[in-house]
Amino acid sequence: MHVETLGDGRPQHTIVACVHGDETCGWHAFNRFKASDVELTAPLKFVLANERAFKLGYRYCDVDLNRVMPGDASSDRHEERLAARLGHELAGTKVLDFHSTESRGGPYAVVAGTDAASVHLARSTGLDRVVDISYMGGGVTQAVTGVAVECGYYDDEGAATTAHRVLLNFLAAEGLVDRESVESSPDVYKVVGEERGQGYRFLADNFQRVEAGEVFAEKDGDVRRADEPFYPVLMSTHGYERRIGFRAERVSVGSRARTAGTNVGIGGADGQ
Ligand SMILES: [Zn+2]
Structure with a gap:
């Protein structure tokens, strides 16, 4: 250290x-x-x-x-x-x-x-x-x-x-340097579970709602469908050895999202 x-x-x-x-x-x-x-x-x-x-x-x-x-x-x-x-x-x-x-x-x-x-x-x-x-x-x-x-x-x-x-x-x-800053009003997501699995290809987009029944991952023709709607967080194809990633709920929507098109935050929340 x-x-x-x-x-x-x-x-x-x-x-x-x-x-x-x-x-x-x-x-x-x-x-x-x-x-x-x-x-x-x-x-x-x-x-x-x-x-x-x-x-x-x-x-x-x-x-x-x-x-x-x-x-x-x-x-x-x-x-x-x-x-x-x-x-x-x-x-x-x-x-x-x-x-x-x-x-x-x-x-x-x-x-x-x-x-x-x-x-x-x-x-x-x-x-x-x-x-x-x-x-x-x-x-x-x-x-x-x-x-x-x-x-x-x-x-x-x-x-x-x-x-x-x-x-x-x-x-x-935080007041440690004297310059302009943005204090965001972010969307808040809470992780409620994880999707286990090895070698799956993640097919959805993080932070974009997956609906019940929707396929979000696939491996050799074996598809994974959502039992109920969720927001994928930290999901990827190769990110974890035995986990596709996490399931989250969106618990609040920030004002940035309510004023669509005027992204005052510095985070490129581009939904990719
Ligand atoms: Zn890290």
């Missing part, structure tokens, strides 16, 4: 990159920010979480760091020890945690619960979609007030550019 603090004093915000070592967009965004002439008006902590996996180009070494919080300092597994250290490092700060993904439909914010503080941080990202993933346990942002952002497709340039834009907006909205 690599930790650095910009500015003087005790930071109230932490930027986290590489919880998954092969998702480098947050690392690039932070370095772009450091190299720019944008000045911080308050201290900021940065954590490159899974430095070992990052250097190896792996998602993780032993176990998924984003599933083992709060971890175990005496474990023989790298990520469980790391989770315990990471928990200490993040404690008492508001966290923005950058990810990229195999699935389409980004960028969007991810929270572990829709408490007011988490939703406020999600609004500070300026993104138009928020996914509540408290269904899954052990996430890095679960034990702290935090928001994760899925910036786009893995290591492509677009994900890093999106991460940099989200970072600047977040810092401005």
Whole structure:
């Protein structure tokens, strides 16, 4: 784990990159920010979480760091020890945690619960979609007030550019840099279940409602139909080993969606 603090004093915000070592967009965004002439008006902590996996180009070494919080300092597994250290490092700060993904439909914010503080941080990202993933346990942002952002497709340039834009907006909205920002009024989705399966081709679109009876995945002529309507979230053909992705409900519609055509958010919610 690599930790650095910009500015003087005790930071109230932490930027986290590489919880998954092969998702480098947050690392690039932070370095772009450091190299720019944008000045911080308050201290900021940065954590490159899974430095070992990052250097190896792996998602993780032993176990998924984003599933083992709060971890175990005496474990023989790298990520469980790391989770315990990471928990200490993040404690008492508001966290923005950058990810990229195999699935389409980004960028969007991810929270572990829709408490007011988490939703406020999600609004500070300026993104138009928020996914509540408290269904899954052990996430890095679960034990702290935090928001994760899925910036786009893995290591492509677009994900890093999106991460940099989200970072600047977040810092401005949280009062750490003196510049204009957008506070979004996002659509909120809550993950309610998952679709297991290996080797399926995902045929629908993330965040686009799948109706009851509709085919959303296929493998060698074996089709998967929705028992009841849902919104696919983080669904993809190759994203997970044994899971197509998640089923979500849309629990609220933000004002961005009510004023169609005037996308004031910075998230390209283009429904791809
Ligand atoms: Zn990730």
